[in-house]
Amino acid sequence: MVTLKQIAEICGVSVSTVSKAMNGQPDVNPATAERIRKVARDLGYRPNAAARSLKTKRSYLIGVLFADQINHEYFANVLDSIRNTAMDLGYDIMFVSDRVGNYKMSFYNHSAYRNCDGVIIMEARFEDPEVVELAASELPIVVLDHVFSGCVSVMTDNVASMVEIVHYVAGMGHRKIAFIHGQENGYITQKRIEGFYKGCMELGIRTPAEYIVKGKYHDPEASAEATKQLLSLPDPPTCIIYPDDYSYLGGLRVFEKRGLTVPDDISVVGFDGIDLASHLRPRLATYRQDAQKIGEQAVIKLIEQIEGPMKKHEEQVYVSGTIQPGKSVKKIG
Incomplete structure (x- = not known):
């Protein structure tokens, strides 16, 4: 199995530089980082998720709570943006639910059971006590289209x-x-x-x-x-x-x-x-x-809380959209 040390020796850099380049950290020269990643790809390097989690104390798993059917194109587009942004930043996503098999559990307990680093509450009955419990927990939270005290919210203005x-x-x-x-x-x-x-x-x-x-x-x-x-x-x-x-x-x-x-x-x-x-x-x-921007901001704001220095806090992030005039409004007067 190819190791970071072997990649470092081939590239003539330190192991820490290779690690930073593979994790997309900004303090590596872009040309050097790209060369490191190319060597890693050519050698068939695969990151060890278990080792990374052990070192960072994070699961790199984001929970997404969508308590209804995903039959709305807008929400589907937001979810697609969340998934792509999370992947680009080295995270996976999973759906938070209220059961595992036949075992009933709260949204918060399911998030903890799956060891989520944080949760995006995307669509739910916001007055539901289980949703309120999740929002009020110690987990980093981002809420879409609603405001909870102590949480980051992302929405259209x-x-x-x-x-x-x-x-x-x-x-x-x-x-x-x-x-x-x-x-x-x-x-x-x-x-x-x-x-x-x-x-x-x-x-x-x-x-x-x-x-x-x-x-x-x-x-x-x-x-x-x-x-x-x-x-x-x-x-x-x-x-x-x-x-x-x-x-x-x-x-x-x-x-x-x-x-x-x-x-x-x-x-x-x-x-x-x-x-x-x-x-x-x-x-x-x-x-x-702007479904893409809303999804991107949701992930970015959650990871800011997960990785610091912005820990869990209250903030409203407003995303602008645009009028599409169409042909359904008649000019009168």
């Missing part, structure tokens, strides 16, 4: 994103703008509602209370019912903002049944920026969340 959407729609001449939002108890929903009102206030738009309607994320049926409610108003909106791109399909179905066309009769905007938005006709205007 939901206030700024809604302000940007409202300004875009108003810039197309619309003043009667409605918003179908997700579950009211969620942190993200609260921030998006705040952003919607903030954008309207900045533009002097008075929004009737009946223009703000409860729906559900990733639920076309809930959006269909909300759309019917809005279209039945004596003075219906000219533009509807949906909780996400997929939920908009429910609204589209209602429009088709009523003989309405987008954007001639009604304008619409989605949220997330998934591929679906670009395949709809007309192409859906939407706010694209």
Whole structure:
């Protein structure tokens, strides 16, 4: 078996330099590091994970808590980014669950059982006592789309994103703008509602209370019912903002049944920026969340806590997205 010492002798450097180069540490000349890694590849060197863990007291294993089915393209893209970033930085990932075989255990106990260095809470019922226990534990934690006291949170800037959407729609001449939002108890929903009102206030738009309607994320049926409610108003909106791109399909179905066309009769905007938005006709205007950056930041912020000097702490990291104009908002006025 090829050893670091043999690679060091061939390259004419110290064993510590070889170790640093193989672990991607920045204090090695880039050309030297690449030469060391090439020699290691040519010799068929394979790092000894057990030896590395023994030396560093770390497992190089990141837990990911996703308590629902991964059937949402946005979350799938974030997860893909988490996996790739973790691999690039020398870590593996595993899913945290509430059981091993038939043995029931808490999310925290499963993370400890698998010896995770830290956990990314990606999607869960944040009020669940087991999720709260995990977030409050001594483990380094990063939470996506929620804020827990004492934890790092990574998310889209939901206030700024809604302000940007409202300004875009108003810039197309619309003043009667409605918003179908997700579950009211969620942190993200609260921030998006705040952003919607903030954008309207900045533009002097008075929004009737009946223009703000409860729906559900990733639920076309809930959006269909909300759309019917809005279209039945004596003075219906000219533009509807949906909780996400997929939920908009429910609204589209209602429009088709009523003989309405987008954007001639009604304008619409989605949220997330998934591929679906670009395949709809007309192409859906939407706010694209930067799933790759969110996943990258989640891993980087977790490893900062694992490896130091930033130990577990509270911080909110906001990632900007972009408006994708599409063809679903009509210019009026």
